[in-house]
Amino acid sequence: MKILVAxxxxxxxxxVIRTLRQAGYDDHDIxxxxxxxDAYEKVRTEAPDLVLSDWNMPNMTGLECLQALxxxxxAVPFGFVTSEGSADMRETxxxxxxxxxxxxxxxxxxFRENLDGVLx
Amino acid sequence: xxxxxxxxxxxMRRIVTGILGGxxxxxxxxxxxxxxxxxxxxxxxxxxxxxxxxxxxxxGLQFVNAVRANPAxxxxxxxxxxxxxxxxxxxxxxxxxxxxxxxxxxxxxxxRDKLALLGLLPQEAVL
Amino acid sequence: xxxxxxxxxxxxxxxxxxxxxxATVGAIAGEAWVALVGEEELLVPVPGALPEDALSTWVDxxxxxxxSVVLTxxxxxxxxxxxxxxxxxxxxxxxxxxxxxxxxxxxxVVGGNVKAALPxxxxxxxxxxxxxxxxxxxxxxxxxxxxxxxxxxVITVQGALxxxxxxHENPHHENxxHENPHHENxHPNGVSL
Numbered sequence: 001m002k003i004l005v006a007x008x009x010x011x012x013x014x015x016v017i018r019t020l021r022q023a024g025y026d027d028h029d030i031x032x033x034x035x036x037x038d039a040y041e042k043v044r045t046e047a048p049d050l051v052l053s054d055w056n057m058p059n060m061t062g063l064e065c066l067q068a069l070x071x072x073x074x075a076v077p078f079g080f081v082t083s084e085g086s087a088d089m090r091e092t093x094x095x096x097x098x099x100x101x102x103x104x105x106x107x108x109x110x111f112r113e114n115l116d117g118v119l120x
Numbered sequence: 121x122x123x124x125x126x127x128x129x130x131x132m133r134r135i136v137t138g139i140l141g142g143x144x145x146x147x148x149x150x151x152x153x154x155x156x157x158x159x160x161x162x163x164x165x166x167x168x169x170x171x172x173x174x175x176x177x178x179x180g181l182q183f184v185n186a187v188r189a190n191p192a193x194x195x196x197x198x199x200x201x202x203x204x205x206x207x208x209x210x211x212x213x214x215x216x217x218x219x220x221x222x223x224x225x226x227x228x229x230x231x232r233d234k235l236a237l238l239g240l241l242p243q244e245a246v247l
Numbered sequence: 248x249x250x251x252x253x254x255x256x257x258x259x260x261x262x263x264x265x266x267x268x269x270a271t272v273g274a275i276a277g278e279a280w281v282a283l284v285g286e287e288e289l290l291v292p293v294p295g296a297l298p299e300d301a302l303s304t305w306v307d308x309x310x311x312x313x314x315s316v317v318l319t320x321x322x323x324x325x326x327x328x329x330x331x332x333x334x335x336x337x338x339x340x341x342x343x344x345x346x347x348x349x350x351x352x353x354x355x356v357v358g359g360n361v362k363a364a365l366p367x368x369x370x371x372x373x374x375x376x377x378x379x380x381x382x383x384x385x386x387x388x389x390x391x392x393x394x395x396x397x398x399x400x401v402i403t404v405q406g407a408l409x410x411x412x413x414x415h416e417n418p419h420h421e422n423x424x425h426e427n428p429h430h431e432n433x434h435p436n437g438v439s440l
Binding site for chain 3: 008018058059084085086089103105106107
Binding site for chain 3: 127207210211212214215217220221237238239
């Protein structure tokens with residue numbers, strides 16, 4: 001499977017990729033995006049099976065990216081990995097079509113809990 | 121009390137001037153930071169400035185910096201008026217010396233409440 | 248100017264000390280370290296003197312409470328933190344932007360969790376790295392000092408609004424900073440002499 005990791009922080013993208021591996025998802029292709037606009041474009045060019053996206057990014061936020069994807073007819077599975085895990089945020093994320101919201105800081109267990117139904 | 125309404129949008133200036141006038145302020149307007157500075161340099165020093173963020177010639181942040189650089193204008197209270205998308209700039213404006221902020225769209229009551237917090241309601245304000 | 252701040256006014260603009268305490272901020276930071284830096288990584292609640300070359304990173308929170316969540320450490324500590332975060336992906340030569348990225352991300356995570364503990368709705372800014380933003384109102388600060396691997400780290404949650412009390416003077420800007428308003432305080436926040 002192919003996973004798109006979107007975060008404006010290169011460090012955080014590394015951490016997400018590392019945690020995916022530690023959680024046992026180590027035979028997937030990873031594509032990286034550095035903001036919402038980049039992520040939106042890469043969903044179209046790379047056709048990932050899952051998007052893991054930060055919320056707060058320059059140029060286009062993760063939420064705006066998800067909304068743009070859904071409006072354009074894309075049903076790509078999408079989950080947030082973000083530093084804010086409030087009930088309001090989760091509700092906003094779910095309303096926009098996100099499958100889950102993983103709050104930072106996260107552990108491998110959190111990844112497994114949220115991704116087990118989504119990734120093989 | 122005097123208020124200087126600074127915004128490049130004539131419509132916004134009209135709205136804010138209307139609210140402040142209703143609260144008992146004597147008001148003047150400026151279309152950008154440099155025009156506003158010209159008013160201050162004339163000697164018409166307001167008690168309050170409402171300042172739009174994004175303006176041509178001299179923007180809100182530059183105006184705040186200019187006012188705070190002049191000790192003679194220290195008593196002037198600076199209130200930023202920003203849009204939802206400009207919220208990330210608010211702390212920057214406050215750090216430069218602005219005193220408060222309101223986010224558009226705001227009601228007359230919301231602005232009135234902010235001014236009450238600052239102790240800046242003219243005595244003759246109509247409730 | 249008529250000044251008559253009253254209890255209602257203060258309640259409408261709460262001070263951070265009525266919204267969050269040092270223990271909560273410390274716990275948030277501790278959890279961030281354990282998850283991002285390593286399970287064995289402890290933040291020991293012991294103050295230490297920050298070195299001259301202190302570096303700060305912060306995110307701004309705008310809402311019922313408006314201010315910044317600031318982390319300050321020595322430059323060397325920020326570099327060590329970057330290496331720890333990147334782990335095996337650490338390049339041989341660290342670029343300044345790697346440090347800005349990693350340090351900023353720590354502010355993002357700690358700040359995001361602090362924001363979630365404060366009344367909403369509020370927005371969180373993207374992180375910045377540089378000289379610490381000046382303290383606007385000394386009564387509107389929650390400060391936590393810890394040691395990480397023996398090195399000092401200061402976390403402050405500080406309000407951006409001036410005090411509404413007439414005794415507090417507004418900061419007098421003798422050197423207006425057009426590019427970097429955060430440079431106004433000659434003593435970076437947290438430096439103990």
